[in-house]
Amino acid sequence: MTELSVGKEVLSYCNKCKLTLAHMIVAMKDVNTIYKVQCKTCKSTHAYKDPSAVKVKKVTAKVKKASPGSSKRSAASVSDLWMDAVNNATTKSKAYSIKIKFELGDIIDHPKFGPGVVDKCIDGDKIEVIFRHDIKTLMHNK
Ligand SMILES: [Zn+2]
Numbered sequence: 001m002t003e004l005s006v007g008k009e010v011l012s013y014c015n016k017c018k019l020t021l022a023h024m025i026v027a028m029k030d031v032n033t034i035y036k037v038q039c040k041t042c043k044s045t046h047a048y049k050d051p052s053a054v055k056v057k058k059v060t061a062k063v064k065k066a067s068p069g070s071s072k073r074s075a076a077s078v079s080d081l082w083m084d085a086v087n088n089a090t091t092k093s094k095a096y097s098i099k100i101k102f103e104l105g106d107i108i109d110h111p112k113f114g115p116g117v118v119d120k121c122i123d124g125d126k127i128e129v130i131f132r133h134d135i136k137t138l139m140h141n142k
Pocket of ligand 1: 011014015016017021025041042043044
């Protein structure tokens with residue numbers, strides 16, 4: 001490991017330049033810890049920011065959607081879909097009955113499948129509903 005000391009060059013994240021750039025150490029906290037650095041590009045002096053710590057944050061961004069190539073929805077992506085739909089729903093849940101007319105976005109409380117969200121209306125008497133583990137086509141409005 002290279003020795004760190006005042007006057008040495010080090011890579012640090014610069015808040016002004018918004019980049020990881022060469023900085024000169026201007027102050028040390030202790031022998032192994034850099035306290036303040038001066039940006040060689042904008043000449044501003046600021047606290048040392050470890051560039052590797054900055055990078056890690058961006059990489060851990062969540063991958064949300066399943067790959068579009070997969071024709072079959074996996075159990076995980078159905079439950080993700082369901083979770084999103086339930087969280088975005090603004091209406092109260094209704095107990096499922098074949099006689100009731102459901103609208104797009106309605107929450108259905110199904111005795112067998114549990115809570116679901118109406119995703120599509122088909123032919124006026126069928127609805128596609130996203131449940132926790134599966135997507136079902138149900139009859140309604142009879
Ligand atoms: Zn700078």
